[in-house]
Amino acid sequence: MKKLAVVLFNLGGPDSPEAIRPFLFNLFNDPAIIGAPKPVRWALAQVISRRRAPVAREIYANLDGRSPLLPHTQDQATALQAALKGAADEVGVFIAMRYWHPLTAETVKRVKDFGAEKVVLLPLYPQYSSTTSGSSIGEWTREAARQGLTADTVSVCCYPTDPGFVRAQAALLAETLDALEAERGDLPPPRVLFSAHGLPKKVIEAGDPYQWQVEQTSAAVAAHLNRPDLDWKVTYQSRVGPLEWIGPATDDEIQAAGAEKRPLVVVPIAFVSEHSETLVELDIEYGELAEQSGVPLYRRVSTVLSAPPFIEGLAGLVRQAAASGDTPVSEKGGRLCPGTCGRCPNRTSAHAHGEAAVAPAQAAL
Ligand SMILES: C=CC1=C(C)c2cc3[nH]c(cc4nc(cc5[nH]c(cc1n2)c(C)c5CCC(=O)O)C(CCC(=O)O)=C4C)c(C)c3C=C
Numbered sequence: 570m571k572k573l574a575v576v577l578f579n580l581g582g583p584d585s586p587e588a589i590r591p592f593l594f595n596l597f598n599d600p601a602i603i604g605a606p607k608p609v610r611w612a613l614a615q616v617i618s619r620r621r622a623p624v625a626r627e628i629y630a631n632l633d634g635r636s637p638l639l640p641h642t643q644d645q646a647t648a649l650q651a652a653l654k655g656a657a658d659e660v661g662v663f664i665a666m667r668y669w670h671p672l673t674a675e676t677v678k679r680v681k682d683f684g685a686e687k688v689v690l691l692p693l694y695p696q697y698s699s700t701t702s703g704s705s706i707g708e709w710t711r712e713a714a715r716q717g718l719t720a721d722t723v724s725v726c727c728y729p730t731d732p733g734f735v736r737a738q739a740a741l742l743a744e745t746l747d748a749l750e751a752e753r754g755d756l757p758p759p760r761v762l763f764s765a766h767g768l769p770k771k772v773i774e775a776g777d778p779y780q781w782q783v784e785q786t787s788a789a790v791a792a793h794l795n796r797p798d799l800d801w802k803v804t805y806q807s808r809v810g811p812l813e814w815i816g817p818a819t820d821d822e823i824q825a826a827g828a829e830k831r832p833l834v835v836v837p838i839a840f841v842s843e844h845s846e847t848l849v850e851l852d853i854e855y856g857e858l859a860e861q862s863g864v865p866l867y868r869r870v871s872t873v874l875s876a877p878p879f880i881e882g883l884a885g886l887v888r889q890a891a892a893s894g895d896t897p898v899s900e901k902g903g904r905l906c907p908g909t910c911g912r913c914p915n916r917t918s919a920h921a922h923g924e925a926a927v928a929p930a931q932a933a934l
């Protein structure tokens with residue numbers, strides 16, 4: 570193969586205080602997030618982004634007004650480029666963010682100019698959700714058609730238990746647990762909370778595989794640690810809006826641990842880099858909550874970032890996808906999800922490629 574383009578997908582984050590409101594508008598104007606008809610969605614996105622902006626400004630003020638997501642993703646792209654040496658005559662690793670620059674339209678143009686023969690879409694979300702990976706794949710499919718990018722394209726749908734990802738996250742957790750053990754003294758053993766970004770309940774009820782895959786990742790990391798008495802639980806953070814979201818909520822579990830005077834170790838299990846949800850919500854907001862609730866020790870495990878086993882795992886997924894047809898590829902090749910996950914993109918249908926074929930029947934909000 571002559572030219573292989575790999576496109577890393579992530580959410581994107583504001584790069585200045587002025588970018589916060591348009592970033593939020595883009596997020597709430599996504600049909601995968603709000604499934605109302607276009608004009609209604611546009612109006613709702615205006616209202617919600619205006620209302621959310623002051624809260625988000627406070628969040629990002631802790632990060633000097635900007636998200637570090639893009640620089641982390643650039644580091645991951647550089648590491649992946651090196652790990653893909655020899656996968657094609659020329660490999661280009663690109664970044665397409667869903668809600669802030671570099672946006673999908675910009676990256677489709679870059680990939681077109683690169684002259685790719687094959688395009689592998691690689692979400693930096695290990696667990697598939699219609700609101701994240703599905704949304705990015707759908708946007709890419711629409712934009713590629715609009716700009717006439719005709720190269721063979723295949724997506725990696727998900728890799729919730731990819732051995733490289735699991736090994737990298739388990740090693741970081743082991744490091745934190747060992748450090749905590751050294752200072753625990755007479756305190757009870759810690760509880761590990763695998764904390765994932767939540768979703769509205771109705772998205773899961775519509776067959777979104779995300780929660781099932783988050784549980785698979787958590788169980789795989791716990792199993793890899795091989796500490797038989799480990800006390801662990803999956804929890805969900807970052808609730809926004811008036812709908813009921815999946816639980817248990819991370820903040821409720823922090824308060825429960827406080828009542829038990831139990832040390833806590835929190836693992837961000839659905840993120841592979843640092844941003845507002847880890848550096849502000851988990852470290853600052855939940856750190857303060859833990860202190861107020863009486864949690865005697867509170868530690869947060871790092872995300873995998875560019876840890877070599879994680880990057881090697883991604884490179885393996887890309888090689889596998891590059892050698893396959895056009896149906897979405899998982900860490901095991903085909904479909905991982907149980908039959909109840911009707912929104913799993915691994916279907917036998919010829920239309921399986923790309924979430925664009927899936928009607929956004931389910932409004933997330
Ligand atoms: C697994 C990853 C994510 C899922 C699932 C997800 C769903 C989801 N998110 C919102 C609303 C917001 N998310 C915000 C920030 C944000 N979300 C993710 C990841 C997932 N979101 C990340 C990585 C980030 C951080 C971006 C950064 O700082 O770089 C925000 C903005 C911050 C805030 O105001 O709290 C909003 C809003 C919804 C509604 C949703 C599913 C329906």
Ligand SMILES: [Fe+2]
Nearest residue numbers: 580766807846
């Ligand atoms: Fe989010």
Ligand SMILES: [Fe+2]
Nearest residue numbers: 778905906913
């Ligand atoms: Fe699936």
